[in-house]
Amino acid sequence: MRYVEVSVTKGPLEVHPHVVEDVGRESFLHLGEFPPFDPDEEAGEFGQLLGTAEEPLAALQVAEKRVGAERGWWVNEGVAPYRLASRRTALSGTVTVVVRQWSRSSDRAACRRPGRASVSAEPRPPQSGCRHRCQSWTLQFAGVRSPEGLDTIDWSSLYHAYAEDGRDVPHWIRALYSDDADRVDDVLGELFNAVLHQGSVYPATVAAVPFLAHGAVHAVHGRAQLLALLAGAGGHGPEPQPGDEAEGCAAVGAEVGGLLHLLGDDDPQVRRQMVRVARRATGATVSVAVRELTLVYERDPAAAVRAEALIVLTRLDADPGSAHRRLHDALRDPVAAVRAVAALDLLERAQAPYPADLVRILADAGGHSGFDVHRLEFFPGVGDTDSRIADVLAEDADAAVSVARSWIAQGDVEGRGSRRAIELSDTWRDRENDTIALLTAALPHEKSPWDLFELLGGIVRWLPGSTHV
Structure with missing residues (x-):
């Protein structure tokens, strides 16, 4: 069984996530304009199940209904696939589709831990015989790939740090699913040394990204380390360099939407590394990442996770005013690491001689172990904290x-x-x-x-x- 969670955004309106069962690799999202109908009526006649000769394809029909004077959303949960139905308004133009896919029934029960979610939406011609003006979009599930897909890659043409071909990479990736923690640890060491040697990114690194994303969700051991590898696959610096780093960054960005549920994982190290992966969010995923990271920043019990969520939020938030206010509010946070992160970010925006209050906060809060300043600590997409501090204080x-x-x-x-x-x-x-x-x-x-x-x-x-x- 494979489950998919779909969110659809049209302008400021959002259909909140709902679940569809047994979705094939290609599915259709059916968007259309419908005549008025009684909200109390069964919406089944407006639903539509699309398919091909090979396998049935799930369709979601999206529209709108009024709840009193307010606009709200209604889902007919009495049928499968679930149909999001509504009234009058056509959802044409730019539509953002976020799809999250997972395969474990226990994850579905929580509805919080989907395993996959990268999708592209392409318009399709109206279906023949459609009674109403309608628009369909083909959803291509991309990104995260199970080990079964490893043999579809020409690894012999992809080099890494220790070989001119990457034929050993599939072997390492398959071994990540072992129940033997020591075996997984050894394999992770091999992977880091080969595909992320001293922070370098290679063609084999880029090709491995979707498989590593699958492992980060489904492996028994080493999920935090896999996320750390993913975060570094776009380079360790503040911005990726052209070439393999830029390609790796784009590949990781395509995976972010399907991994955001790991921000709610039970393991704080998984949550922390997922915050770093979220730094690579791009396109329509950015707004979703900002929303999820905001919840992490507000609620996570781990100091380091909250502090690093603030770092990433500051860089992803499209509203500079909002980011600035968040940083200033964080200066009064009860968690020392959060105060230190906020002070450092604001000092980077200030000119020397620095405001005494910011220096005092960094001095008082920055000595806390939750604020990671180790010289070998790398924060892909941000820059290592030790160097950032050195650059600020040099002024x-x-x-x-x-x-x-x-x-x-x-x-x-x-x-x-x-x-x-x-x-x-x-x-x-x-x-x-x-x-x-x-x-x-x-x-x-x-x-x-x-x-x-x-x-x-x-x-x-x-x-x-x-x-x-």
């Missing part, structure tokens, strides 16, 4: 000192404060004493061997009489 030495001092006092998590201290003297003259004092204060805090090596090197480098290179 204001006093702000850099304030932030470094506060973060070191809070434990110098991930070496984030001591790195700011080292950057201070790398950027500004005559701040050596500040750097040494800050790094000395950071010494007692627990550090990785590399962070400790870097900290000690910074102290030695800026001691009086040292040669500054």
Whole structure:
């Protein structure tokens, strides 16, 4: 059994999602103008089941009915496929169709976790014999692909980091569905090394995207890592580079609509990585992603998920005023990571010397572990947070000192404060004493061997009489 959830938007009006069963790969959405009818009547006569000789195709008939003085929507749930029926108004012109598809009956019960949803809508000629002016659209289900489709790809023509052909990629993808967690972990390591080596995107990466999206929904283990791989398939920088990165970004963008339900997953790491995948939303999917991310930002219990939802919302929201207000409201959020994200975004929009209140919030809230500032943390489509902070503080030495001092006092998590201290003297003259004092204060805090090596090197480098290179 395969289920599909369909949303149709025409201008400001939306038919809220409803479910259709047993949908073939090609389905028809029937849009038309109908004569007035009694809302209390059975709408079946206005419904239409379309089909071909090969298999039946589900049709949804969309229209409008009045509920009192308000416009509302009615669905006849007494028949399958469900028909969205209505009155008078033709839904012609630009129509946005969002389709979400899944296959597990348990997911259907929740109606929250569909597995697939990328679709293109193409107009069809009116059907012969149609009694009313009508318009049909052919929906081609695209994107996410089960492992059965792997053999339809010419992997031998697609290279990755370690081979001139990608014939090993199908083997790895099939292994993702194993019940053995260790096996899946090993395969994920192979995939990351081959198709996303050091952040690089290859032709084999692009071809793998729809299959990785399927695995992110249906695999037993490693779904968060699969989403991380998908997020990186469009490149790790703020914008994709022309070529494979741009193609990968477009491929991931085609998958976003069908994966947005993972924003409600039980695993916070899955939700967090899905937020990052949502950054690649494009076209009609953007408005849907903004709506879903807004709910995540408002309700998710995990600090990191909420903070990163705010980051992506700020970049996807088509209304700059709305995004700006959201950031300013977030400065008062009870979650430290959310306040830090908001302060950093606003500082990036400000000019030095920076507003003292924004610097104070970043200094106070940015030392929190929920605000990820690890040097190897990449945020595709945004840029890594460590570099963003370094770029901002490079413009204001006093702000850099304030932030470094506060973060070191809070434990110098991930070496984030001591790195700011080292950057201070790398950027500004005559701040050596500040750097040494800050790094000395950071010494007692627990550090990785590399962070400790870097900290000690910074102290030695800026001691009086040292040669500054």
